[in-house]
Amino acid sequence: MIRVEIQILLMRRRTWVSVLMLATLPVIVALFLKVSGVGSGAGSPAFLTEVIHNGTWLPIAALALVLPLFLPVAVLLLAGEAIAGEAAAGTLRYLLIRPVGRGRLLAAKLVGIIVYLVIAVTAVTTTAFAVGWGLFGLAPIKPLSGAGPPLSLSEAAIRIALSALFVAASMLGIAGVGLFLSVVTSTPLAATLGALGVLVTAGVLDQLPAAAAIQPYLPTHYWMGFIDLFREPVSWVNIRRGLALEGCYGAAMVILARIVFGTRDITS
Template structure:
């Protein structure tokens, strides 16, 4: 808790030093100062660092498991059954595939859960710790505070995804050979192009989390309990994932934020199959606008008592 208090205090303290012309429209520099202090607060929390540590550990575990399983020369994934996360069968031939496997393994749960924790905590956590009113004392305005919180959450989406990708690339390079790779369409691309596609995939995965981030932020404005907001967001995430598996709901499923998540794998086709990727990005944008504006409607009209 002391971390939270200190962080919020810092954010509040940053306001007067950076914004001398407070009465009039705040300068853009001031906004960046606010965002920066918010980012520093978030990324300095032990909770955030622990989440990132867990995410970084997933590729290490997958890499070591595949390495041990294939020591005798057999192929990963149970010998042709195609079990396990996507791309797992190709890891032994090319360490770069560990990046895709790690992202495919963390995207359904670990990544969105981490986002849910950070987004759920964004507003409710401050209210819980009694620091929200101090933040609002600064002449930031509620809309600006909310935007800053959302920008911070999205920055966390990107950082979390990159942590998984970079950790996977490091483990893949250490344990497995690198080189030209075969796309899932059977054509060959150079390692440099593979690396570029891996970066693109990481960006798409980060963008896939925008919807959960917006949902979490909205939930966060509904309650004054940080834990309740996190639990609700993660609970919604699990519920949606389960509903996405029920065939009778196929008419609704294209509107679930998690429905097109695995479409990032389409970037590994040659030529790239854009249909689902575009649908995914459009859906995430829709969630961001709907729940972002709902969060705005709620936060700008709510009574701040803590």
């Protein structure tokens, strides 16, 4: 079942269209930076100021660009359709008539989402790396803080890869919400919009001083924690907290989805 789900994911045109759109965004930004020769200003996405001086920063900036909105939306479109899409198309009951348990079907859908995440962040970072090399050149990068020596290209590449994995893992919580809502409703659009509502609400609360007490528990709070990989020494506190929080959200949502799915009448 998992192999079939991955094959379906890889054969869908919209999978590659969404990946292409994600990978194109940092390319467009890099071209504007190259033409204008002006870096980012106050409040702009992280690392863009450094990109015009060193293309090694572009993959890092690319992750910061797609993370707040574009990558979560792409993931939620996939998660919201996972079960609700099958129900809307009338294929859910036929899937479960075969010897495929509901838990196994949910697991296959979750694995498909994880595979998509890996493909998406890999496409974004590798494309940005190639474009940064072509437009700005590559050089060792100076840590954001600390008095350590510049990171060599190999060291920077390892930390960029770890950043991409962290960004992918950071989507597990919101993907779990989308998967849960996909089980609750039979309409993919409703599941996606509901999960987007959770995403927007968490993002707003994360910026609201009055909500400071709950911010460490919001699924979006540690999304930019990968920045700490480029400090010297590396600060692992936010990274560990972010991974633990996303793991808890993802696990809780999948368990709830399995409980609801187990009681759902798919024959009506």
